[in-house]
Amino acid sequence: MNEKAVGRAIKQSGISREDIFLETKLWPAFYEQADAVEKTLKRLDTDYIDLLLIHQPSGNYIAGYQLMEKAYKEGKVRAIGLSNFTPEQIHEILNICQVKPAVLQTEVHPYSQEKELKKFLAGESIVIQAWYPLGHGNKTLIQEPIFTRLGQKYGKSNAQIILRWHIQDGNIVIPGSKNTKHIKENFDLFDFSLTDKEMKEIAAMDQQKRYYVSTPELLNSYAKMVPPVDEQK
Known part of the structure; x- marks a missing residue:
């Protein structure tokens, strides 16, 4: 729903296209459209x-993945991946794919660390990209005493401590914010490191608690929903 706006922003930024990492997704209703990537x-x-993902494992996602493989072979996409797929669904893709997914985008944060999933993905050379990296902005998570203590130690915010944990734990992290101060803080993560002991303390916080819950009904609705992207101004 924002691809035209992103394209305009890239052009107006004055930044070379080669210096921008551009990632987007194919919406489920487009998986069977032969020209979906071209559009x-x-x-x-x-x-x-740079990176194109399957938005959800709904509808004919095999056809969608094959569209991405074709685009990859044609040089229109530099890497392809998945979003919100279960291990079983990932196996399904691995069994039929010609180009392996490079990334799995899924919910990961200190309350839901997906340790077993990450072990499986590591064996397939697939990297986690964490969305909801701050637990959907959940105050209980962000205000955990350990993050407050570490923030005071390193002169960082609680959110910066969590994002630094992600980086050291091997996650690609994509925090979102409309607040300019927070956006700048999200980049200011590379002048300190958490110790092994501190990383283990955060690892012990895992509750396997997710904020986003998918259902078959929700996935079916995605497959039928056609966003009015071509009418955007």
């Missing part, structure tokens, strides 16, 4: 996408 490129007004 995505047109909306973004770019010649290539």
Whole structure:
């Protein structure tokens, strides 16, 4: 729903396209459209996408993945991946794919660390990309005493401590914010490191608690829902 706006922003930024990592997703209703990737490129007004993901394992996601593989082979996409897939669904893709997914985007934060999933993915050379990295902004998580203590020690905010944990734990992390101060803070993570002991303290916080819960009914609704992307101004 924001690809045209992102394309305009890239053009207006004055930053070279090669210096921008551009990632987007195929929406489920487009998985069976032969020109879905070409339309995505047109909306973004770019010649290539750095990382293209399957949005959800709903509808004919095998057809969608094969569209991405074709685009990868044609040089229109530099890497492809998955979002919100279970291990069983990932196995399904691995069994039929010609190009392996590079990334699995899924919910990961200190309350839901997906340790077993990460072990499985590591064996397949697939990297976690964490969305909801701050637990959907949950105050209980962000205000945990350990993050307050470490924030005071390192002169960082609680959110910065969590994001630094992600980086040291091997996660690609994509925090979102509309607050300019927070956006800048989200980049200011590379002048300190958590100790092994501190990393283990945070690892012990895992509750396998997710904030987003998918259901078959929800996935079916995604497959039927067609966003009015081509009418965007």
